[in-house]
Amino acid sequence: xxxxxxxxLTKNFQTKRKAAGLGASLRALYRxxxxxxxAVRGISFQMEAGELLGFIGPNGAGKSTTIKILTxxxxxxxxxxxxLGYTPWTQRRQLAYHIGTVFGQRPQLWYHLPxxxxxxxxxxxxxxxxxxxxxxxxxxxEAFEIRDLxxxxxxxxxxxxxxxxxxxxxxxxxxxxxxxxxxxxxxxVVAKQQIRDTIRQMNEVEKVGVLLTxxxxxxxxxxxxxxxxxNHGQIVYEDKVSTLKRRHLTTKDVGVRYAAEIxxxxxxPGAETIKVGKYGAxxxxxxxxxxxxxxxxxxxxxxxxxxxxxxDPSLEDVIATIYQQATPQQSEVGEN
Amino acid sequence: xIRRQIPFLLALWKAxxxxxxxxxxxxxxxxxxxxxxxxxxxVFWILFFDRFKQVNGWNLNDMLLLFxxxxxxxxLGVFLFGNLMFLGDIIAKGRLxxxxxxxxxxxxxxxxxxxxxxxxxxxxxxxxxxxxAGQFGADTMARFFLGLISATAVFVGFMVLVQSLAFWLGNSxxxxxxxxxxxxTFALYPISLFDNTAKFLLFTLVPAAxxxxxxxxxxxxxxxxxxxxxxxAAIVFLGLAVWTFRRGLRRYESGSAIQIET
Numbered sequence: 001x002x003x004x005x006x007x008x009l010t011k012n013f014q015t016k017r018k019a020a021g022l023g024a025s026l027r028a029l030y031r032x033x034x035x036x037x038x039a040v041r042g043i044s045f046q047m048e049a050g051e052l053l054g055f056i057g058p059n060g061a062g063k064s065t066t067i068k069i070l071t072x073x074x075x076x077x078x079x080x081x082x083x084l085g086y087t088p089w090t091q092r093r094q095l096a097y098h099i100g101t102v103f104g105q106r107p108q109l110w111y112h113l114p115x116x117x118x119x120x121x122x123x124x125x126x127x128x129x130x131x132x133x134x135x136x137x138x139x140x141x142e143a144f145e146i147r148d149l150x151x152x153x154x155x156x157x158x159x160x161x162x163x164x165x166x167x168x169x170x171x172x173x174x175x176x177x178x179x180x181x182x183x184x185x186x187x188x189v190v191a192k193q194q195i196r197d198t199i200r201q202m203n204e205v206e207k208v209g210v211l212l213t214x215x216x217x218x219x220x221x222x223x224x225x226x227x228x229x230x231n232h233g234q235i236v237y238e239d240k241v242s243t244l245k246r247r248h249l250t251t252k253d254v255g256v257r258y259a260a261e262i263x264x265x266x267x268x269p270g271a272e273t274i275k276v277g278k279y280g281a282x283x284x285x286x287x288x289x290x291x292x293x294x295x296x297x298x299x300x301x302x303x304x305x306x307x308x309x310x311x312d313p314s315l316e317d318v319i320a321t322i323y324q325q326a327t328p329q330q331s332e333v334g335e336n
Numbered sequence: 337x338i339r340r341q342i343p344f345l346l347a348l349w350k351a352x353x354x355x356x357x358x359x360x361x362x363x364x365x366x367x368x369x370x371x372x373x374x375x376x377x378x379v380f381w382i383l384f385f386d387r388f389k390q391v392n393g394w395n396l397n398d399m400l401l402l403f404x405x406x407x408x409x410x411x412l413g414v415f416l417f418g419n420l421m422f423l424g425d426i427i428a429k430g431r432l433x434x435x436x437x438x439x440x441x442x443x444x445x446x447x448x449x450x451x452x453x454x455x456x457x458x459x460x461x462x463x464x465x466x467x468x469a470g471q472f473g474a475d476t477m478a479r480f481f482l483g484l485i486s487a488t489a490v491f492v493g494f495m496v497l498v499q500s501l502a503f504w505l506g507n508s509x510x511x512x513x514x515x516x517x518x519x520x521t522f523a524l525y526p527i528s529l530f531d532n533t534a535k536f537l538l539f540t541l542v543p544a545a546x547x548x549x550x551x552x553x554x555x556x557x558x559x560x561x562x563x564x565x566x567x568x569a570a571i572v573f574l575g576l577a578v579w580t581f582r583r584g585l586r587r588y589e590s591g592s593a594i595q596i597e598t
Contacts, residue, residue: 011591013590013591039591068433068591071436071437072436072437073433073436073437073589074590074591075589075590089589092436093439093440096437096438096439101437103434106431106433108434110351112355112358112359113351113354113358117351117354121348121351123347124343124344124347124348125344125347125439125440126439127340127344153358
């Protein structure tokens with residue numbers, strides 16, 4: 001079953017343009033100049049029910065605009081959207097009963113109240129039975145490991161704890177689709193991992209579909225099977241995360257340390273030198289041109305190796321490369 | 337439709353009260369402080385009427401009724417729908433997104449999501465003022481109740497109307513502050529002090545007459561004309577407020593009304 005269908009979605013904003021200075025400000029008062037910002041430019045994609053889909057892109061790429069259209073907060077300039085069979089901007093309230101939303105930078109829990117009070121309020125907002133709400137809170141408290149946090153006023157929770165409560169709150173009414181906008185923003189490594197674990201768990205246990213936007217390639221790697229990369233309002237990449245890695249992770253990084261000092265102009269044929277130190281160096285090479293074993297034997301030939309590490313570049317680097325390569329005219333869209 | 341919103345509204349008000357109770361000391365200080373503030377202000381009128389007894393047909397007892405209605409309706413409005421003080425800011429900063437993502441009427445949800453604690457002080461003061469006027473007949477109390485509801489509706493409607501201009505102006509907080517001061521200040525004076533032009537303004541542009549003099553007069557003595565005016569004013573101002581807010585919301589949903597994050 002398909003949860004989201006988006007066809008040729010476009011969203012333009014009219015914004016006032018004003019040059020610098022007082023004169024320009026006065027002119028803008030009686031004759032404002034408008035210009036159009038194309039935030040989303042004809043994107044199309046689908047998401048299956050129960051899928052974990054990553055929706056990533058740099059700031060201003062059009063992610064938040066797309067999410068806001070999917071929830072019915074904004075209506076589009078043109079295009080068709082169906083979310084769980086509803087047209088979001090005309091059936092916003094009906095749709096709201098079936099989706100959960102978390103905007104990482106816009107808390108929904110009441111700041112001065114313990115989370116459990118907001119949970120009860122949400123029960124009323126979604127017209128749930130009181131007993132049902134109690135049972136559901138118990139379940140979510142276990143799943144998200146927030147039992148001890150529920151009675152503490154939200155202002156006293158850490159960001160990570162608060163975010164776990166936020167996501168739990170968005171699942172209170174058993175939505176079949178969860179839209180998460182930057183859920184891991186500002187979190188430390190441990191808190192990020194906890195958030196990822198719980199999202200994955202809810203996806204497995206309750207089959208809730210998750211559309212996740214993030215800056216953090218780690219979220220994507222840990223959670224999503226499929227990814228859509230958006231830049232300048234257009235889809236520049238759409239494929240499985242594994243394909244993304246296979247296709248774009250063709251280089252490897254090598255860190256090597258020698259028992260004795262090395263020359264300042266240390267070089268290995270077939271590899272690019274990134275950094276040279278007194279005893280070691282960092283290199284990068286393309287495995288399609290130079291096999292790993294060749295590099296290893298050349299490194300060994302250069303001196304007595306004390307330590308060596310080989311790693312993939314981070315997915316962040318890979319995505320940055322795709323952003324750079326993909327201008328709006330040269331989109332790369334996969335088979336999915 | 338409205339009945340469906342009642343449990344939801346009660347839950348919101350309960351949450352507001354719980355949030356206020358998180359700071360019990362501050363809660364009490366604000367409620368009592370506001371009552372004291374109003375009482376000190378009223379001392380002026382006690383001294384005034386001690387000397388003049390009557391001004392254009394108004395006496396101290398009428399002023400007690402007027403303060404009962406004006407302080408009561410202001411208090412009720414800001415205590416139950418506290419975000420009427422901040423709606424423009426909520427609109428301008430794009431914070432309506434939250435209310436739009438939940439399945440409840442956006443304006444009602446936004447307004448009732450905050451409570452201004454000192455409003456309870458104003459409300460209580462209004463009730464005390466009414467009691468001091470010493471009119472305890474069942475019919476007077478019923479008229480006071482009706483007048484209070486109508487005045488609250490006009491006050492809330494007027495503030496929503498002004499705050500909703502943020503959809504077009506981007507920032508309406510200074511204007512809203514001005515409108516608030518105007519309606520509250522003029523509601524607290526005997527209407528017979530004003531000339532016809534000023535009276536016209538107090539029935540239309542700044543409907544202070546419906547938040548003070550007209551309902552207070554209705555409490556003093558029943559008239560069909562006053563009842564019709566109160567009902568009509570409540571309907572017109574609430575209606576205008578909802579209409580303007582909805583028009584603005586369409587602009588908001590277009591994304592062009594405010595600075596938007598893409």
